Amino acid sequence: MSPLSALRLPMPPSLLAPLRSGVAAGVRDATGAIGRLVRPHRGVWSYPGRYYIEVRGVHGTGGERVARRVEQALEEHPRVRWARVNAPSERVVVAVDKPPPSEQALITRIERAEARAPAAPPEEFDEWAPEPRHPSGGPKAAQSLAVLTADVAGLGVATALRLAPWLRLPAEAAAAMSVIQNHPRLRRLVLAVTRGEPTEATLPVLSALTQGVATRGGGIALDLLQRLALWREAEAEGRAWAAMEPQLVHGPQDVVAEPIVVERPGPSPQDTVERFAERSMAAGAVAGALAVPFAGPRRGLAVAFASVPRAPGAGREGFATSLGRFLALRGVLAMDRSCLRRLGQVDTVVLDEEALRGDRYEPIDLELLGGAEPGRTSERLFGLFDPDQPLETRRDNGWVLGPLDRLELTGRTGQQTAARLRRRGSERVLGLARGRRLQAVVGLAPQTVPGAEA
Structure with a gap:
């Protein structure tokens, strides 16, 4: 009989049972090893004087109670100065004294606090977040x-x-x-x-x-x-x-954040x-x-x-x-x-108008009154205007630039003209007078940051 045909003989039951048990044990060991490799016990990142430790059960309704229990359990440690939970990132930030406590001692307190917390509703699972969300997770914890x-x-x-x-x-x-x-x-x-x-x-x-x-x-x-x-x-x-x-x-006020419990008004759009x-x-x-x-x-x-x-x-x-x-x-x-x-x-982009506005103002509209000369009036306007202090009253050689209600005027007050400029988009309005006679009304708007037009 050739060695190859011998390999095709049925295996005796006395040898098959131990082989099966050995294979099953090997599969269990391999599964456990993969599980330990894939799912680290708990993510920890440290900076001199601070720890960032993963904390669970702080999302959704009821997450506040879990967070308070974790903070209280950690602050009872003699070498912990303060502890605050940042629920959206599932991290608790722990400020420690020297010498710092061991990571395992802090993790043990967190686990006990999580176990004592009342049962919370199941959290919504996010299929788009297979990696650590917080940058402190790093590549090794990924x-x-x-x-x-x-x-x-x-x-x-x-x-x-x-x-x-x-x-x-x-x-x-x-x-x-x-x-x-x-x-x-x-x-x-x-x-x-x-x-x-x-x-x-x-x-x-x-x-x-x-x-x-x-x-x-x-x-x-x-x-x-x-x-x-x-x-x-x-x-x-x-x-x-x-x-x-x-x-x-710099302190606990910079890291604390409550759970986000507001639900979307509808399902997320498919990409x-x-x-x-x-x-x-x-x-x-x-x-x-x-x-x-x-x-x-x-x-x-x-x-x-x-x-x-x-x-x-x-x-x-x-x-x-x-x-x-x-x-x-x-x-x-x-x-x-x-x-x-x-x-x-993403099918809608919302831009915060304040983020596109600068701190300085600039003239965007001008209406001349009473036959004022355009060239000279414009020259006096830009000579008096200060973009850093646009609402300050400024005077030079008998010319005055400032808010209309602060000018001492004879005749026209410019209120109707100012209303027209506001309807056309001016946010602030100034009056330019020569002596007591109003020569022009100027509309101002904040300067936009570079690239805002794009």
């Missing part, structure tokens, strides 16, 4: 570290399977994971059912490993490049945050990528079903899985990571990086 490891392992498996192709999984296994990841509604359904735990963290890792066993590794290479870009984005934001934090935080993914996969499913009677079930599935669009999502993620990194390199921080992934959903 989920991308786990997926990078899984991608490297998947590439190694794909290489090994070229030498042992009989161990490969069906390609449909990797395609099914890709469908869940790329179809917006399916992904949202899976994450909603599990509340994001642990699916949010393990889904990309399982996808990477499945692709390694079931494919030749092309999709893993693309994912590896995306995760490297995500790592660079997080690293740049971490450096920018470390440089800005001392100027931003183009989501609409295209849903329509493409729906069309592929129909085409695959029609192909089954002629080409068979497996080829029908291949036709359906071929419609999974990875390029649009990869393009969106590539743009977001590049934008986040370039902003961080220029000293601009997105405190919630998921907002850069939502730009495709």
